[in-house]
Amino acid sequence: MPTQRFPAVHPSNRTEDDRQAERALVARCLGGELEAFHDVYTRHANRLYSLAYRMSGSVGDAEELLQEIFLLAYRKLDTFKGEASLGTWLYRLAMNVCLDRLRSKQGRMRLVTEPLEAAEGRSGADAAQAPLDFVSRIDLERAIERLPPGYRAAFVLHDVEGFDHREVGGLLGIAEGTSKSLVHKARLRLRALLGGRA
Numbered sequence: 141m142p143t144q145r146f147p148a149v150h151p152s153n154r155t156e157d158d159r160q161a162e163r164a165l166v167a168r169c170l171g172g173e174l175e176a177f178h179d180v181y182t183r184h185a186n187r188l189y190s191l192a193y194r195m196s197g198s199v200g201d202a203e204e205l206l207q208e209i210f211l212l213a214y215r216k217l218d219t220f221k222g223e224a225s226l227g228t229w230l231y232r233l234a235m236n237v238c239l240d241r242l243r244s245k246q247g248r249m250r251l252v253t254e255p256l257e258a259a260e261g262r263s264g265a266d267a268a269q270a271p272l273d274f275v276s277r278i279d280l281e282r283a284i285e286r287l288p289p290g291y292r293a294a295f296v297l298h299d300v301e302g303f304d305h306r307e308v309g310g311l312l313g314i315a316e317g318t319s320k321s322l323v324h325k326a327r328l329r330l331r332a333l334l335g336g337r338a
Contacts, residue, residue: 191235280334
């Protein structure tokens, strides 16, 4: 797991110097300079590892996903146009890798979710507004692991990573309203999953 932390530059806080520095870094990577790609890795690995861990729920899976993310980034770096920050581009790529992994894993496991859907219907709108009861971090992580991929992605991006619904929509390629709906449903499902362990 990466150990060094680098501050993330929010896309709206990027200056023209930031943009030029990113373009130069990407150009060096595309020119075959391994030190430049190592620089990309050290700047972004912590944040992407955190996302991979939250999406997979396992250190081993997160490390594997991080490798997969950076291999794919290396192969696709020539598609980076610089419209968004490099960090945002990598985050979208990472989210897609994590979602693909979750979908294939869920496809193999064939988890049954009907009882949870029924519990959602009974919990009502007031439950979505109330804060989660006190639960252990382990219980919460396990419950997040059990969310369907779309719910988990929106929940992690909004409630854990702190993106607003517009940004979540942009990262996941969905409407802002869809992000709100997914986060709402994820919270309801988490309450149902955590109900017996509060």
